[in-house]
Amino acid sequence: MTSKVYLALRVKASPARAFALFVEEIGAWWRPNGLFQTTPRAPGRLAFEAGKGGRLTETLANGKVFEIGRITGWEPPDRLVFSYRQANFPLDLHTEVEVRFEAVGEETRVSVEHRGFDQVPPGAARHGFPDQALLMRLAEWWRAQLASLGELA
Numbered sequence: 586m587t588s589k590v591y592l593a594l595r596v597k598a599s600p601a602r603a604f605a606l607f608v609e610e611i612g613a614w615w616r617p618n619g620l621f622q623t624t625p626r627a628p629g630r631l632a633f634e635a636g637k638g639g640r641l642t643e644t645l646a647n648g649k650v651f652e653i654g655r656i657t658g659w660e661p662p663d664r665l666v667f668s669y670r671q672a673n674f675p676l677d678l679h680t681e682v683e684v685r686f687e688a689v690g691e692e693t694r695v696s697v698e699h700r701g702f703d704q705v706p707p708g709a710a711r712h713g714f715p716d717q718a719l720l721m722r723l724a725e726w727w728r729a730q731l732a733s734l735g736e737l738a
Contacts, residue, residue, distance in 0.1 A: 588703030590724040593696035594731040598738040600686040601662035603693040606737055607684060608633045608665065611641075614733040618726050623653050624672045633667075635659075641667055654679060662686055669699070678704055695734065697727050 596603050606614065617628035629645035637659040643651045651672060658666030663686055668679035680701035687694045702720065 589698055589700035590702075590720050590727060591696065591698045592724055592727055592731070593694050594728065594735060595689060595692040595694050596731075596735040596738040597692055599662075600688050600693045603686050603695055603734070603738060604662040604665065606734060607686075607695070608635060608661075610737060614730070614737045616729060616733050618729075623670075624651050641669070654682075657681070658683070674705065678706075680705070695731055697731065699723060699727060 596606075598606065612630040612632055615631045623631075623643045624645065626645055629643040629651070631641065631643050631653070633656065634640045634642075635656075637656055639656045639659075641653040641656070643653055645651070654668035654670060656665065656667045658664055665684045667682050669682050670679045680699060683698045683700075685694075685696045687696070702716075702723070
């Protein structure tokens with residue numbers, strides 16, 4: 586199985602602005618999805634703690650904080666890498682998301698590579714999808730996320 590998805594979308598912003606929106610405003614543009622929920626509860630608000638080692642968290646309505654992942658690569662305004670896990674993943678399992686921000690004229694190409702899905706065991710985290718269907722749905726989900734980021738930009 587190819588264990589990653591890759592997609593890119595242009596946004597009307599400089600790389601520095603796109604990077605800042607991605608990190609600082611994730612709570613404004615991130616759209617919950619039933620297949621790729623970070624927690625099984627009603628969606629909360631996502632936030633990054635800036636810098637290498639910073640956390641990506643979701644704060645639920647009751648105040649509980651779920652750690653989705655940690656920043657492993659921090660190179661503003663060009664690149665961000667973070668671990669990512671859903672609540673239905675085994676505790677020691679994380680996938681990895683790499684986001685790049687590249688100037689293209691007056692816009693920025695924001696590319697996302699989400700890798701490591703070959704480690705995700707069958708069951709709830711795969712929703713019964715065969716490998717290719719799961720990755721196709723993941724790519725669709727990321728495309729919607731980047732479109733939402735583009736709307737904010």
